[in-house]
Amino acid sequence: MIPFNKPFLTGKETHYIYDAVNSGKISGNGKYTQKCQKFFEETYGFKKSLLTTSCTDALEMAAMLANIEPGDEVIVPSFTFVSTAIAFVRQGAKVVFADSYENNPNIDADKIEALITAKTKAIVPVHYAGVACDMDKIMELAHKYNLLVIEDAAQAIDSYYTGKDGIKRALGSIGHLAAFSFHETKNIISGEGGMLTINDDRFVSRAEIVWEKGTNRAEFFRGEVNKYGWVDTGSSFLPSEIIAAFLWAQIENLALIQDKRKFLHDCYYQNIIANELVKLPLLPNYASNNGHMFYIEMPSIEHRNILIAKLKENGYNAVFHYISLHSSPYYYHKHDGRVLSNSDKFTDCLLRLPLFYELEEKDAINISKCVNAAFDVK
Incomplete structure (x- = not known):
């Protein structure tokens, strides 16, 4: 039986994992984490990239950064994986489901405006099959109504959108925030894994704090502060260095x-x-x-x-x-x-x-x- 999916191994995964373990730094945000993040920022123009333990975690981080609260509304396509919605439901938001196009599973950008109310906080387009949503229309609505756009780019690594201005932009670099997946069913993998990309300066420094359990520990390790402590909400979103080492072998290929x-x-x-x-x-x-x-x-x-x-x-x-x-x-x-x-x-x-x-x-x-x-x- 030919399976629906089979994870591809490049042959370097265990080599880099051994190197990570042998380095003595395996808890995360070490050499391989930083190599991966730098690659995505330099290759696709993301302002800031943070590896996460899953795409679900990346979406949950986005919901925190967007300050989604009970009573807020978030517009999400109905034809998507549960993680797209649950990240915002966990924050207490009301999810307002949008329909797909007739000939395309992506969110119908022409039907979004009718769903916007005074309580709407964000739009979450999902680039199904790695095919771009109509981001010009979505970003115009976000600007018109002062909304955030959080791209669910779980399936969209190395995929692009060409805007009305003729400029080609990587998916995940257009919205204010975006989430990617490196699950074993994706193009490049780490078993389980994900990434949050931050494209709006307002969220860059706070994202790192949320990523590091609500502490400014990353700043401490860079020598920017002489001690670190609990300064914000957050959770344990940072993956181990072993996951990042596995991912690096995939990135190279x-x-x-x-x-x-x-x-x-x-x-x-x-x-x-x-x-x-x-x-x-x-x-x-x-x-x-x-x-x-x-x-x-x-x-x-x-x-x-x-x-x-x-x-x-x-x-x-x-x-x-x-x-x-x-x-x-x-x-x-x-x-x-x-x-x-x-x-x-x-x-x-x-x-x-x-x-x-x-x-x-x-x-x-x-x-x-x-x-x-x-x-x-x-």
Whole structure:
């Protein structure tokens, strides 16, 4: 059985982990943490990068930095992973769910303004599949209503947005704050892991304090203060040096990994025949493709189940996600009752095909043929 995902190891992970352990500094914010953070800042133009133990932690840090409080409202797409919403729910906020585009799982930027009230504090666009949301429209709304934008860029490492000004910007560098994931299903990995990026000067110094359990310990270690103490809220968001060492081996091979993943994505796109039963993913003209995933859209949950079974019969494991958060057991009774038909459609109809570094071209072609044959498409 060809799995949906298989973590790729470069061969240097254990070498760097050994080096980190042998250094005697394994608790975090050591050599490898700083190397990783410097790479992301210099490569993608993030003002400040902080590694975290997960993308969920990065989002929770963002919620703290945004001073989200009970009574605040935060606009979040319904078609996303639970972490996007729960980070703000934990702060006491009311999550206001937004629908997807009809032809794209991303948040429909044209429907956001109608959801803004005097209580709205932030907008959280999710760059699904590493494909950019319409950030010009979202940032214009944020400026108009004095809102914060927190990019959920969990799937969007090494992906870009080209604005109306013609400038190409890395996802995660546009909003005031952004969160990335290095979970084993992502392009580059550390098992579990994440990163908060800070692009607004107002949050830079405080972010480091929140990151370090509410203390100014990082300033102390840099020699900027002669002692450190508890100065703000925070938590234990800083990952161990072992996680950072693992991630560094992946970063060194980022270009290689990206080339292969994008090649496999293109292979699917060129070999799967779009028809009335199978829709291929849409890439807006302002977005780039980072090869994070390849998905197709079926006309119904029944058609999707048929295709999953056909693929499994041929030794291929395809998966689906997410269940719309507005209809989840935890939150449906708090939802305002609006029908989010596009989000529900993607819940029932979206299917993800295997895509990982070690997948071979012939496998992607054979999976494509299986998709085509499932409904007698020639």
